Amino acid sequence: MRQANINDEEHKKLRPDNIKSWTAPEDGTILSTATKILSDHTATKIKSMLKHNQFAINYVPHTQFDFPVSKGDKFSVNFDRSFVVFNNRRIELVYEDEDILVINKGYGLLSMGTDKIKDGTAYSIMREYVKSHNPKSQVFIVHRLDRDTSGLMMIAKTPEAKETMQHNWNNMVINRKYVAVVEGQMENEEGVVRSYLAENSQFEVYSTNDPQKGQLAITRYKTLKVGNLYSLVEYELDTGRKNQIRVHSKEMGHPIVGDRKYGAATSPIHRLALHAMTLRFVHPITRKEMNFSTPIPPSFLKLVHYRYPAKKASKEM
Numbered sequence: 001m002r003q004a005n006i007n008d009e010e011h012k013k014l015r016p017d018n019i020k021s022w023t024a025p026e027d028g029t030i031l032s033t034a035t036k037i038l039s040d041h042t043a044t045k046i047k048s049m050l051k052h053n054q055f056a057i058n059y060v061p062h063t064q065f066d067f068p069v070s071k072g073d074k075f076s077v078n079f080d081r082s083f084v085v086f087n088n089r090r091i092e093l094v095y096e097d098e099d100i101l102v103i104n105k106g107y108g109l110l111s112m113g114t115d116k117i118k119d120g121t122a123y124s125i126m127r128e129y130v131k132s133h134n135p136k137s138q139v140f141i142v143h144r145l146d147r148d149t150s151g152l153m154m155i156a157k158t159p160e161a162k163e164t165m166q167h168n169w170n171n172m173v174i175n176r177k178y179v180a181v182v183e184g185q186m187e188n189e190e191g192v193v194r195s196y197l198a199e200n201s202q203f204e205v206y207s208t209n210d211p212q213k214g215q216l217a218i219t220r221y222k223t224l225k226v227g228n229l230y231s232l233v234e235y236e237l238d239t240g241r242k243n244q245i246r247v248h249s250k251e252m253g254h255p256i257v258g259d260r261k262y263g264a265a266t267s268p269i270h271r272l273a274l275h276a277m278t279l280r281f282v283h284p285i286t287r288k289e290m291n292f293s294t295p296i297p298p299s300f301l302k303l304v305h306y307r308y309p310a311k312k313a314s315k316e317m
Helices: 004-015 031-035 043-051 123-133 157-166 242-252 300-305
Strands: 021-024 054-059 074-078 093-094 101-107 150-156 173-183 190-199 205-208 215-228 230-237 276-280 288-291
Touching: 031 054, 031 074, 093 123, 093 288, 101 123, 101 173, 101 190, 123 150, 150 157, 173 242, 173 300, 190 242, 215 242, 230 242, 230 300
Parallel strands: 150 276
Antiparallel strands: 021 074, 054 074, 093 101, 101 150, 173 230, 173 276, 190 205, 190 215, 215 230, 276 288
16 A cells, blocks of 8 residues: 655655756856756756756855856756755855865854754754755764854865865865954054963863973964954964963953953953854865855954043033
């Protein structure tokens, strides 16, 4: 006896997508490219597939018929159903291909699970997303951001991409920049902080001058804007140690806004004011240079937007 239709639908959801990709042969639109590549499809069928979100340019689905396509772009077709469009209020999907994902992680979100927390992490959210395309798909965390740090993260989709990045991290990652709002007015426009970082039994990282006790950490900083109460600072990492920027900011006498663990006295925007703004690396498979940047969070800019005038004595009683 034939099972109920609901089981057919569930089986369809569990089946991998039937996706094929081509390189766009010339400049044009998504409609003209589809017409040229899918020459055995009728115009009515192509328009129907476009309407149902079955076309993607460089891995991003589009339904707009005149969306521009450049020669060399990757044109993908999901022949069985609509592409899954990623939508999550805590994560922005910045880039995706067969090997990697680049995301903009929101603050307050763990990069991956702990013994107590398994779900609702960047890892689990992106894992569910790739499994919606193919139940056999996996994701692998290559590097992490602190829970309360927002910004750019790269996640591998294949073991090969993961191992290549992790085994050659210092050579593959060309540049990482962060932006933060720190307490007080920075005295120097730019500089370098260098120390060895160790961790105590309370899992708090601290600086030491003894190379036998900690790992070398080098942080370069540049002051972008100074306000009355806070400074906006850009950080560039030569090394990637746990809590490195947070510890070095405290060491300079200017802890990051909202960082109670490392000496902050204020939390005006109710979050750690630290954001991973730029991520530049060599693609682990194609060896192509990848460069991603995000804007400075508006809440950071507001903290240093005005230089408040000195308060005058009030005449009110």
